[in-house]
Amino acid sequence: MAPGSDMEAVKRAKVLMVGAGGIGCELLKTLALSGFEDIHIIDMDTIEVSNLNRQFLFRQCHVGQSKAKVARDAVLKFRPHINIKPYHANVKNPEFNIEFFKQFSVVVNGLDNLDARRHVNRLCLAAEVPLIESGTTGFLGQVTVHVKGKTECYECQGKPTPKTYPVCTITNTPSKFVHCVVWAKDLLFAKLFGDRSQENDLNVQSSDSVDASKNTEDVFERNPDEDLENYGQRIYDHVFGYNIELALSNEETWRQREKPRPIYINDVLPEKSFQKNGYLENSIDVNMAISAMPALGLKSPQDIWSLAENTKVFLEALSLFIKKRVKDIGNLMFDKDDQLAVEFVTAAANIRASSFGIPMHSLFETKGIAGNIVHAVATTNAIIAGLIVIEAIKVLQGDFNNYRMTYCLEFPKRKMLLMPIEPFEANKSCYVCSETPLILEINTRTSKLRDFVEKIVRNKLGMNLPLIMHGANLIFEDGDDIEEDVASNYARNLDKVLAELPSPVTSGTVLTVEDLQQELTCNIIIKHREEFNEEKEPDGMVLSGWTERANDKQSSNGESTSSVLTNGPYVASGKPLVSGTKRKLSEMEEASDNSCNPSSKSNSADRENPQQVDDNDVLDDLVILEVPPEVPKKKKVQLSV
Amino acid sequence: MTMRLRIAMDGEELTAQQTALYDRQIRVWGVDAQKRLSKANVLVSGLNGTLAEFCKNIVLAGVGSLTLMDDRLVNEDAIHANFLITPEEAKHSGSSLAEVYCNALKEFNPMVHVSVEKGDLHQFAGVFLDKFDVVVISCCSLKDKIAINNKCRERQKRISFYTVECRDSCGEIFVDLQSYASAKKKSDGTEECQLEYSSLEEAISSSWRHLPSKTTKTYFAMRVLEHFESLQNRKPCQFSVSDLPHVLEIRKNLCEAQGLNEFHIPDILLNRLVAAGAREHPPVCAILGGILGQEVIKAISGKGEPIKNFFYFNAADGKGIIEDIPPASVY
Numbered sequence: 001m002a003p004g005s006d007m008e009a010v011k012r013a014k015v016l017m018v019g020a021g022g023i024g025c026e027l028l029k030t031l032a033l034s035g036f037e038d039i040h041i042i043d044m045d046t047i048e049v050s051n052l053n054r055q056f057l058f059r060q061c062h063v064g065q066s067k068a069k070v071a072r073d074a075v076l077k078f079r080p081h082i083n084i085k086p087y088h089a090n091v092k093n094p095e096f097n098i099e100f101f102k103q104f105s106v107v108v109n110g111l112d113n114l115d116a117r118r119h120v121n122r123l124c125l126a127a128e129v130p131l132i133e134s135g136t137t138g139f140l141g142q143v144t145v146h147v148k149g150k151t152e153c154y155e156c157q158g159k160p161t162p163k164t165y166p167v168c169t170i171t172n173t174p175s176k177f178v179h180c181v182v183w184a185k186d187l188l189f190a191k192l193f194g195d196r197s198q199e200n201d202l203n204v205q206s207s208d209s210v211d212a213s214k215n216t217e218d219v220f221e222r223n224p225d226e227d228l229e230n231y232g233q234r235i236y237d238h239v240f241g242y243n244i245e246l247a248l249s250n251e252e253t254w255r256q257r258e259k260p261r262p263i264y265i266n267d268v269l270p271e272k273s274f275q276k277n278g279y280l281e282n283s284i285d286v287n288m289a290i291s292a293m294p295a296l297g298l299k300s301p302q303d304i305w306s307l308a309e310n311t312k313v314f315l316e317a318l319s320l321f322i323k324k325r326v327k328d329i330g331n332l333m334f335d336k337d338d339q340l341a342v343e344f345v346t347a348a349a350n351i352r353a354s355s356f357g358i359p360m361h362s363l364f365e366t367k368g369i370a371g372n373i374v375h376a377v378a379t380t381n382a383i384i385a386g387l388i389v390i391e392a393i394k395v396l397q398g399d400f401n402n403y404r405m406t407y408c409l410e411f412p413k414r415k416m417l418l419m420p421i422e423p424f425e426a427n428k429s430c431y432v433c434s435e436t437p438l439i440l441e442i443n444t445r446t447s448k449l450r451d452f453v454e455k456i457v458r459n460k461l462g463m464n465l466p467l468i469m470h471g472a473n474l475i476f477e478d479g480d481d482i483e484e485d486v487a488s489n490y491a492r493n494l495d496k497v498l499a500e501l502p503s504p505v506t507s508g509t510v511l512t513v514e515d516l517q518q519e520l521t522c523n524i525i526i527k528h529r530e531e532f533n534e535e536k537e538p539d540g541m542v543l544s545g546w547t548e549r550a551n552d553k554q555s556s557n558g559e560s561t562s563s564v565l566t567n568g569p570y571v572a573s574g575k576p577l578v579s580g581t582k583r584k585l586s587e588m589e590e591a592s593d594n595s596c597n598p599s600s601k602s603n604s605a606d607r608e609n610p611q612q613v614d615d616n617d618v619l620d621d622l623v624i625l626e627v628p629p630e631v632p633k634k635k636k637v638q639l640s641v
Numbered sequence: 642m643t644m645r646l647r648i649a650m651d652g653e654e655l656t657a658q659q660t661a662l663y664d665r666q667i668r669v670w671g672v673d674a675q676k677r678l679s680k681a682n683v684l685v686s687g688l689n690g691t692l693a694e695f696c697k698n699i700v701l702a703g704v705g706s707l708t709l710m711d712d713r714l715v716n717e718d719a720i721h722a723n724f725l726i727t728p729e730e731a732k733h734s735g736s737s738l739a740e741v742y743c744n745a746l747k748e749f750n751p752m753v754h755v756s757v758e759k760g761d762l763h764q765f766a767g768v769f770l771d772k773f774d775v776v777v778i779s780c781c782s783l784k785d786k787i788a789i790n791n792k793c794r795e796r797q798k799r800i801s802f803y804t805v806e807c808r809d810s811c812g813e814i815f816v817d818l819q820s821y822a823s824a825k826k827k828s829d830g831t832e833e834c835q836l837e838y839s840s841l842e843e844a845i846s847s848s849w850r851h852l853p854s855k856t857t858k859t860y861f862a863m864r865v866l867e868h869f870e871s872l873q874n875r876k877p878c879q880f881s882v883s884d885l886p887h888v889l890e891i892r893k894n895l896c897e898a899q900g901l902n903e904f905h906i907p908d909i910l911l912n913r914l915v916a917a918g919a920r921e922h923p924p925v926c927a928i929l930g931g932i933l934g935q936e937v938i939k940a941i942s943g944k945g946e947p948i949k950n951f952f953y954f955n956a957a958d959g960k961g962i963i964e965d966i967p968p969a970s971v972y
Contacts, residue, residue, distance in 0.1 A: 026927065029724050033690075033923035050664045053701055056749050078724050138669045139935070139945075300654060302672055368668055375668030378701045379931040379938070382694060386927030390810075390956050393924075404959045411946060417932065418954065418961025 009396040010035045013105040016129075017041045018091050018120055020067040022376050023110030023134055025057045026385035028084070031108075032075050034389050037082040040104070043068040044090040048337065054378035092119050092464050097517060101127035106395050108132045108388055112374065114159055118432075118462035119518060121146065121154035125433055126519035130395045134384050138375045141384040141408035145391050145423055148433065150400060156427035161459060166538040171201050172247055173257060177349065177358050181369045184348035185334050188239060189341065191220055193321060193332040203243070228322060232315040233265045240264070240351050260356045268311045289339045290324050292316035293363075301363040305347075307354050314347035336371025345370050383408050387418070431461075431545070437510070437523040438545035442498070444506050444528045447541060449476060450494040455539050461522060463515040470511055473503045498526070655679070659752065663703055674942035678703050679752075681941040684773040686710040686762040686789075687780030687877075688738040690722030690921040691807040694930020695777065695937075697725075700746050702938055706754040707746065708773070709739040710762050711780075722921040761785075767792040770800055775937050777803045780877050780919070783845070783867045790817060790841040801940040804841065805933050806863065808878065809917030810956035811910075812929040813863050815841060816936060816948050823946055838950055843968030849899035857953045857962050861906045862914055865892045878919035885915050913957075928954050932961065 015036055017027060020043035031039055045067050047058045057074035058067070068086035075084060089095070092115075101107065101123045109131065111117050117133065124131040124146070131146040133154050146153050169175070170183050187202045202220075219238050222231045244262040248254065292298075292313050298305065305313065317340055321329060325340070334341055346366040353360050367373065387406045394402050404420035413419060429436045440456060449468075453476060457466045468476040476490050498505035505511065507528035514521045524543075532540045655663070655675060667675050681704045685692055688711040700707060715738055720731045725745040734741060739757040747755045762778070763785035770776065770793055778786055786804055793800040794817075802817040817838045824831040845864060852860075868891050869884070870877065880888070888911055896903045932952055939945040951964040 030924055030927050033722055033724060033926075049661050052750075053663050053666050053703075056697055056701055059748065060751075075724075078720065078727050080728060301660065364667075373665070373668065376665040377669050377935075378666075379698050379934040381931075382698060382927045382934070383931035386924035386931070387959075389924040389927075390959070406959055408961075412963050415963045416960055417948075417952070417963060418928070418959070420959035 007035055010393060011037055013392075013396050014038045014103060015040070015392070016101070016104040016107045017110065018107065018116070019043055019110035019112070020071040020086075021045065021051065021110060021112060022054050022378075022381045023136060023384055023388075024067070025055045025071055026378075026381045027108060027110050027388055028071050028075050029057070030385045030389045031392075032079040032082055032084075034393070039082070040085045040087070041068045041071060042087045042089060042091045042096065043071075044088065050337075054376055054381055056378065091116055094465075094517060096123070098123060098127045098519060101129055104129050106130050106132065106392050108392060109134060110385075111135075114161065115462060118155060118159075119464060122432060122462075122515075122518035122520050124148075125153055132388050132391050132395070134388055136376065136380045136384050136408075138377065139380055139408075139410035141380045142406065143384055143387040143391060144405040145395065145403045147395065147400075147403070149426075151403065151423035152426045153430060153433040155432040156424070156430040164538060166535050167201055168534065172253060174352065174356050174358065177353055177361055178369055180349040180352040180356070180358060181345065181366060183352055184345045185370050188348050189332075189334055189345055192235070192318070193329050193341075195331055202239070222322070228319050229315070231322075232318045235318065236311070236314060236351075237264050239348075240355060244355055258357055263307075263351060263355050265311070268308050290320055291339045292320055292343045301367070304360050304362045305350065307351065307360075310347045310350040310354070310360070313343055314351060317344040317347060334370065336367055336373065342367045342370065380408060383418070429545070431522050432520060435521060435523070436545060437525055438543055439525045439527060440541060440543050441527045441529040442541040443530060443532070444498040444526065446497060448495060448497050449501060451540070452498065453494065455541060456524075456543055457513055460543050461513065461520075463513065463518065463520065465515055465517055467514045467516065468511060469514070470501075470503045470505060470509060475501060475503065659703065662750075662752070666702065670938070670942055670944055674938075674944050675703065677942050678705070678938065680705045681774045682706045682708070682772055683775040683777065683937065684708045684710070684758075684762075684770070685777045687778055688713075688742055689780055689807070689919070690923060690926040691805055691812070691929045691933075692777070692779050693723050693725045693742065694926050695805070695933045696742060696746055697749060698930060698934030699937055700749045700753045700755065702934070703750060704753055704941070706756070708756055708758050709742050709746075710758045710760065711738040711742075712759055712761075713738050715741050722923045722926050763788050767795055770796055771798065773800060774798075774941060775801045775803070777805065777933070777937070779805050782877055783871060787840075787842045793817075794819060794840055801937070802841070803933060803936065805929055806878075807921040807925055807929055808866075808914045809920060810922040810925045811859055811914060812925055812954050813859060814929060814933055814936070814948070814952040815844065816950050816952070817841060817844075818940055818947055818949075821940075821947065825946060836947070836949055839966070839968035843970060844950055844966050846969035847966050848969060849896075849901040849905075852966065854905075856905075856966075857951075857955075857964050858905055858907060858910055859953045859955055860951060860964060860966065861901070862910050865895060865906060865911065866914060868895060880915045880918050882916050885912060888915055922956065925954060925956055928961070 013036060015031060015038065017024060017031070017039060018041075020028065020041050024041070024043065028039065028041065043066070046064050047055070047062045047067055047070060049060070049063055051067075052058060052060065055067070057071045062070045066086070066088035068088050072084040072086045076082075087096075104127075107120065107124050107129055109117060109120060111120070121131060121133075125148050128148050130148075131154065133144045133146060135142055144154070145151060165179060165182060169179055170187065174180050174183065187200060190198065191200045191202045220235065241262045241264040244260050248259060248262070295316060296309070296312050298309065298313070320340055321344070332341070334345065336342060342363060346361075346363045349366055349370075350360040361369075368375075387408070391403065391406075403423050405423055406418055406420045409417055409419060426433055428434050431438055440452075442452070453466070453468070457463050457468065465478045466476070467474065467478075475493055477486075482490070493501060505526055507526060509526045511524045511526060512521065513524060525545075529542075532542070655672065659675070659679070660667070663675055683699060683704050683706065685696060685707065686709075688709065696707060696709070715726060715731055715734055715736055717728075717731045719738065720726045720728060725742050730736070730741050737757070737759075739759075743755050743757050746753075763781070770789075776789065776793055778789060781789075781804075790802050793802045799819050799821075801819075804813075804815045806813050817840060818836065819838055821836045821838065823834055823836050825834050845867070849861065865888060866880070869875070869880070869888050872891070873884075873887075889908070892903060892906050892911065895901075896906070932948075932954070935945075936948055936952075939947050948963050949965050951966055952961065953964065954961045
């Protein structure tokens with residue numbers, strides 16, 4: 001690695017960096033110090049206080065400003081003469097098309113969600129630009145290199161898509177704290193403070209129950225002259241008392257399960273009106289975030305509140321929303337940085353958990369779960385950034401034989417904390433980089449085109465602006481420039497079941513799905529199937545056809561989530577360490593140890609005992625969870641955390 | 642909202658500011674560890690690119706204080722692998738490295754007390770070290786490193802001691818935690834164990850022929866260079882390509898004396914290290930600074946398995962390896 005040849009290739013290179021957050025800040029700094037002189041950055045986010053523990057290019061005074069722009073300004077301070085171009089935009093915008101990508105010698109990713117990663121992967125393949133991917137969570141991290149025609153693409157090995165839970169688990173039979181959080185956030189919070197026109201499963205019971213929907217609609221509405229306290233207690237008793245009694249009335253559900261207990265206000269707080277500090281009445285500090293905790297004397301977010309305390313928080317938070325934030329009610333979306341919302345969800349989740357015999361959690365922990373917070377430190381990001389730049393330099397020098405995928409481990413394996421392995425060859429049946437037909441099992445008589453578009457085309461296949469063709473017939477298209485009559489035709493199609501489309505889709509039909517921006521085409525062979533297992537196949541459809549591995553299956557209710565992590569460290573991108581499906585033997589030293597797989601058998605023994613405390617399961621969930629892609633909230637089954 | 646300096650004492654909760662700022666990392670190591678960090682005092686002597694990275698990491702992590710020692714004046718060479726120094730400062734400031742680092746680092750986290758101490762660390766009496774929980778050294782002769790390490794070991798309280806060197810795209814970290822109770826991760830839970838660390842002097846005097854044959858080559862290469870520096874009375878990292886023949890001769894002599902075959906210290910490796918002199922490869926600074934940062938955080942917080950006792954990174958093979966080099970006295 002002679003320094004001279006380094007410099008030339010690096011100096012001339014034009015680099016695209018996607019993401020200016022945790023990895024991005026470290027990466028931009030290291031790229032600049034390593035002699036790169038032409039760097040473009042795309043990031044749509046603005047700076048938040050919680051970023052400042054690691055995104056060191058940002059200061060308190062920058063909160064609210066564009067990450068891409070502030071990062072650029074900060075780096076120019078110590079390297080004033082290089083060119084850095086920031087784009088405060090979403091990388092999925094049409095302006096970042098194949099032509100745009102083609103101008104770069106290499107693309108380096110510092111992203112935090114699967115959706116964007118897949119999108120960038122496809123554009124890099126189409127533009128034939130090498131891509132260096134990365135991810136970190138806590139002390140774990142990895143860097144991978146993807147060069148079309150030489151290595152696998154980012155999607156050659158399946159990635160778990162964001163976790164979803166079966167509806168019945170959330171509404172009826174929660175067994176983990178995370179189920180209670182989802183209930184509190186996506187059902188109760190949404191019902192009380194969110195868009196009223198949205199479908200909401202809050203009162204859904206098992207299919208046998210009496211249809212009470214007509215009357216319960218009114219339960220959550222507050223009568224104009226109803227006392228606040230009374231309203232709060234009424235809601236409480238309804239969701240934690242009455243609804244539970246209703247659930248209990250269906251004996252079948254509880255035959256093999258521990259029964260929940262209904263909780264009523266009078267049981268928890270016998271004295272009807274409880275003491276408040278009078279805090280809020282007297283000292284309204286406009287700058288202070290509205291919060292229930294101070295008024296109740298609750299100081300630390302790390303404490304686990306008692307059932308009585310949770311109840312008080314529930315009532316106080318509800319009351320505060322109505323008193324102080326009435327404008328928000330009816331269009332509020334849960335935001336992890338909304339203190340009052342987090343308090344409410346914590347309290348509600350805990351009370352429900354208590355009802356079902358599930359251990360309660362602190363506000364701090366609940367916020368992490370509800371907000372999909374990824375735990376993060378500066379050191380791991382710095383290490384990963386260093387590794388990315390090392391790979392980028394190899395790519396620019398065409399040092400193909402030395403490309404490595406490197407894993408940053410928390411505990412050493414065979415004395416290594418940083419473990420390099422050779423990249424894999426492309427997966428010949430990868431539907432992204434080698435065109436393979438996929439197979440979709442679906443009930444063509446009950447599933448609508450809309451379900452297919454949302455669950456398969458957008459969610460599973462990660463397409464952004466899809467086109468769906470049946471032979472020569474265009475049955476659906478997404479985009480800005482569609483004529484009105486054509487668009488309404490598509491809208492009608494969406495509501496039809498597949499078998500009743502103008503060109504009917506039945507068993508044996510091949511649908512062609514395309515995204516022109518991503519230059520990705522997939523052929524999907526439809527196979528009709530009548531029944532699906534609600535718990536194991538909550539989507540009601542199953543897509544297959546590329547190399548499946550056990551890790552890809554979504555965790556179902558009751559199954560230990562650690563089963564998803566059987567192959568060692570997992571990082572935010574969801575990409576596991578190599579599993580047994582390695583397709584190319586490495587010639588490196590490691591090959592002599594049974595398998596080139598760094599996560600060999602001994603490592604599964606190292607892993608935490610999956611039967612441990614609920615908390616560990618939750619932590620595992622956190623590790624694989626991603627910020628879910630922006631999917632319209634109307635979907636009933638989309639109860640993802 | 643102004644950030645005021647707060648040093649959390651025993652039993653005192655983290656402030657609301659600290660909780661908000663440190664939220665993401667508290668989710669990694671917990672509140673207790675964060676409290677301990679905020680009480681810890683770190684001393685860093687011998688500032689270069691790698692230590693710029695390290696300092697950034699521990700300041701962001703929220704240590705109680707960071708004391709910087711390096712009287713060398715800033716010059717244009719200093720900015721090569723360094724994001725804490727602007728070109729303006731490099732040309733005009735007339736300040737010492739410590740002063741420039743101090744001004745830059747303060748801004749990363751106003752809750753950390755960053756300051757400068759003038760003078761040469763190896764000339765200070767042992768009692769000076771009592772102020773610190775952690776001492777980190779670079780750009781220093783072996784003789785001085787050993788002296789400082791020995792002083793640390795003589796103190797009553799346990800002072801964690803580290804050295805780090807980055808030459809070109811290769812680096813070495815040494816760790817001395819003296820006697821350290823660690824929870825080692827096992828398949829069926831964790832096991833308490835007592836780790837006994839060697840002093841630097843002991844660790845570098847280890848008998849080569851008794852070390853496992855797969856021991857990282859960089860260990861030996863660094864020892865050869867140390868010998869060269871002492872024999873020639875050179876300042877740390879003061880080599881050039883013209884020194885290579887002499888270095889190779891030292892290798893030959895050492896290997897003979899130690900009963901080690903010379904191929905354990907390849908020409909190509911020595912060539913790289915000698916040609917680089919003090920020049921650091923920025924990505925490797927980031928990696929070493931990151932690993933070292935994690936180690937110091939582990940030692941302060943008492944959480945996690947610390948490295949025992951050397952860590953090596955070499956971009957040529959991309960591996961980050963831990964070597965447990967026993968003291969000479971073992972044989």
